[in-house]
Amino acid sequence: MSSPDALATVTATLKSLLHPLVDDEAKVTTQPPSKARTGDDDQINIFLYSTQINTAFNNAPLPGVTRNGETAHPPLPLTLKYLITAYGANDDDISGQQLMGQLMSLLHDHPILGPTDIVGIMPDSDLDHQTERIRVTADGLSLDEMSKLWASFQSAEYRLSVGYEVSLVLIESTRPSITPLPVLTRGEADHGVIAQANLIPPYPAITDIALLSQQPNAVLGDSLTLHGHYLDGDSVNVRFKHPLLVNPIDVPVLTASSGTRIRIDIPDASADWRVGFYAVEAVISKASGQRVTNGYPLTLAPAITAIAPLNPVPRNGSGAVTLTISCRPEILPQQRVTLLLGDREVPSQAHPAQTDTLIFVVDNAPVGSRYIRLRVDGVDSLLIDRSVTPAVFDSAMEVIIS
Structure with a gap:
């Protein structure tokens, strides 16, 4: 050159x-x-x-x-x-x-x-x-x-x-070339390249996550089945990463996992988890070392655990009603929370600390029966009961305003 x-x-x-x-x-x-x-x-x-x-x-x-x-x-x-x-x-x-x-x-x-x-x-x-x-x-x-x-x-x-x-x-470029040192060993004890006679990638990976509840999003306590390949090891943990978590949550797999399937339950620890979008990884440990799979997306939805006051909910003199909603997991102050009442979206009252109780004031509340959903950072609570055929709206989410 x-x-x-x-x-x-x-x-x-x-x-x-x-x-x-x-x-x-x-x-x-x-x-x-x-x-x-x-x-x-x-x-x-x-x-x-x-x-x-x-x-x-x-x-x-x-x-x-x-x-x-x-x-x-x-x-x-x-x-x-x-x-x-x-x-x-x-x-x-x-x-x-x-x-x-x-x-x-x-x-x-x-x-x-x-x-x-x-x-x-x-x-x-x-x-x-x-x-x-x-x-x-x-x-x-x-x-x-x-x-x-x-x-x-x-x-x-x-x-x-x-x-x-x-x-x-x-x-010729004036920038110098990058010249790393020669390789001394190829893997543990210099075993060399691993060869296999199939088209499956030679590293562990998650290809799908199935919910036992058949719901589109998971809630705390749900059972998950992770599908993939090379998911077995001496010890296996499922790692959940969320932007609002300082440290990811590791859930140990207590039952023996096959190479293609892992079954776990999401712990019902309301204070530790956050509503939103997670990247789920499997951390697989063997004598030869530790490997981490790809991150597979999972959405954790809020769950409404209580609604106060009980039905029927009376309006005050100005036509407004105040609803107190208990939920899990707990909500952080920086998370955006609204209540969907029928076709209306109502913002929550300010909550300066992490809480599982939210207050909503609905002005000019419509009289009659309405279903409610809790929306946290764009993720809605589950409203449809899919445990029956055909699916129906969950009656526990119905609010009657009088």
């Missing part, structure tokens, strides 16, 4: 290739077309008008540059776009066309810039040491593209020109 001088080296190499076509090397210029024409002799101008990232090599280190296990920063891969213009002596069109034919023939017969062409042009560029070939190909610019290109030169008068593309030029 080469240094940032590679762009200038390519231009200088093209200039070196084309100078035998004119009497004087000075008549091969590398100026913008608006400043290129000097004198009345035959002249060739090589203008680098565009550099583009070569997407085929972008963000990919070259093979063979680094050893296995090392990480090298990829080089900057560039494609160079040139506009080459031929000027005939005394601006004669025939002479210009002859010169254009000669230079195109030369580049056609010289499609690769090899080390012998580049060496000595700019010694510090190291372009002659690049492993990837540097190809010179005609760039078929359309008449419209050529016209727009010349129009951008403003004062330049159009002359017979051709586009060429030079690729690939690799500029």
